[in-house]
Amino acid sequence: MSGRPAVLVTGGTGTTGGRVAALLRERGAAVRIATRTPGAAPGHVRFEWADPATHAPAVAGTDRVYLVAPIGAAEPAPVVEPFLRTALRAGVRRVVLLSSSATPEGPAGLGALHRLVRTSMPEWTVLRPSWFMQNFVGDHPLAHGIRATGEIVTATGTGRVAFVDPDDIAAVAAHALLDAVPHDAEHLITGPQALGYDDAAALIADATGLAVRHHAVGTADMAARMTAAGVPEEFAAILAGMEEDIRHGAEDRVTATVQEVTGRPPRSFARFVAAHRDAFTTGPAPR
Numbered sequence: 001m002s003g004r005p006a007v008l009v010t011g012g013t014g015t016t017g018g019r020v021a022a023l024l025r026e027r028g029a030a031v032r033i034a035t036r037t038p039g040a041a042p043g044h045v046r047f048e049w050a051d052p053a054t055h056a057p058a059v060a061g062t063d064r065v066y067l068v069a070p071i072g073a074a075e076p077a078p079v080v081e082p083f084l085r086t087a088l089r090a091g092v093r094r095v096v097l098l099s100s101s102a103t104p105e106g107p108a109g110l111g112a113l114h115r116l117v118r119t120s121m122p123e124w125t126v127l128r129p130s131w132f133m134q135n136f137v138g139d140h141p142l143a144h145g146i147r148a149t150g151e152i153v154t155a156t157g158t159g160r161v162a163f164v165d166p167d168d169i170a171a172v173a174a175h176a177l178l179d180a181v182p183h184d185a186e187h188l189i190t191g192p193q194a195l196g197y198d199d200a201a202a203l204i205a206d207a208t209g210l211a212v213r214h215h216a217v218g219t220a221d222m223a224a225r226m227t228a229a230g231v232p233e234e235f236a237a238i239l240a241g242m243e244e245d246i247r248h249g250a251e252d253r254v255t256a257t258v259q260e261v262t263g264r265p266p267r268s269f270a271r272f273v274a275a276h277r278d279a280f281t282t283g284p285a286p287r
Contacts, residue, residue: 005178006030008059008092010047011068015134016098019170020066020177027178034058049079052086059087064094064177067117069110074234077112084120094123096176098169101130101188101251102242109238114186123182129169129189130162130251133272136204137279141229146204146280151215154197155222155243161251162190163200165267168258175261190255191266200269207273208280219244 007024011017012033024031034047047058049070059065065087069076084095095117105114105126117124135142136152145151169189176183195203197214205212217225219240226236245251258266273280 004028004030005064006032006062007064007066007177008032008034008045008062008087009066010034011066011071011098012044014068015132015166016129016169016173017066017068019166020173023170023174024177027174029178030062032058032062049073049083052082055083055086056090059090059092061090062087063091065092065096066173066177067095067097067113069098069113072232072235074109074238075112076110077116080113081116081120084116088121093121094125094177094182095121096125096127096173098173099126099128100242101128101190102245103128105186123184125176125183126186127169127173127176127189128186130164130191132169133163133165133191133267133269136200136273137276141226143279146210146212150211151213152197152201153215153217153222153225155217155219155240155247156197157216157247158196158198159246159249159252160194160196160199161246162192162194162254163269163272164189164191164258165272168262168266171262171264172258187257187261188253188255189257189266190253192254192268194252194254195269203270203273204280207270208277210280212280 007029009017009021012021013035021031021033031043033044035044036048038044038046045058047054070079097113097117099110103110105111114126137143145153172187172189201212201214222243223236223240227233
């Protein structure tokens with residue numbers, strides 16, 4: 001690819017998408033934000049996964065896509081596959097997919113998209129970040145629990161996670177989208193240290209002076225809590241199952257991906273908590 005990169009950022013108003021868009025603009029790319037409600041915002045374009053008529057106009061004139069799968073879709077491939085065909089016809093050459101460290105390539109679910117982008121696009125990257133540090137602040141059930149009751153409720157038991165800052169995910173994504181040589185790889189992205197939720201609660205308590213603790217529950221209980229909070233039942237079961245996997249050690253790992261791709265180390269959870277100290281008491285803010 002040559003000339004000025006032109007990137008469609010799906011999920012462009014979300015936790016990683018907004019950060020990716022900002023970094024792309026800093027590096028001189030033309031950025032188009034896909035959103036269901038574009039309004040008059042510059043660079044925004046209407047895009048709905050459920051409305052294929054919005055797909056071709058959204059990708060027209062772009063050559064790269066940051067791909068965030070439809071939120072809450074247990075089986076996103078039937079929706080994403082025709083979008084990728086449309087994008088390829090429009091001249092898109094490179095796709096960077098946001099997946100999850102909990103999701104390897106497979107025949108179903110989000111894992112099915114790994115093979116889809118790898119085999120259908122000339123240039124590709126799959127990002128597999130660990131669980132977001134941002135989940136502890138802002139408008140997330142975990143954060144609401146901390147502010148409302150001082151509890152972090154999970155089905156993870158004593159399992160550990162190398163929580164990652166979304167800023168670090170976005171930095172890796174920007175390189176994958178703009179580097180001259182396509183990555184054509186999966187990037188497992190973690191923070192610098194694996195922590196249990198008991199450890200995370202203690203770090204938050206030490207930094208804020210709040211009484212914060214981790215309350216461990218069973219997988220079925222966690223799924224029921226998520227469903228009661230409005231998460232579709234099938235998707236709640238998937239999320240609760242991921243927490244059970246953490247309990248059994250699935251996320252207890254640390255990678256050097258952020259350092260290797262961006263040239264700088266990832267942010268630690270302690271530094272993240274210190275930077276967001278006020279967010280643990282003052283409602284939704286950071287995304």
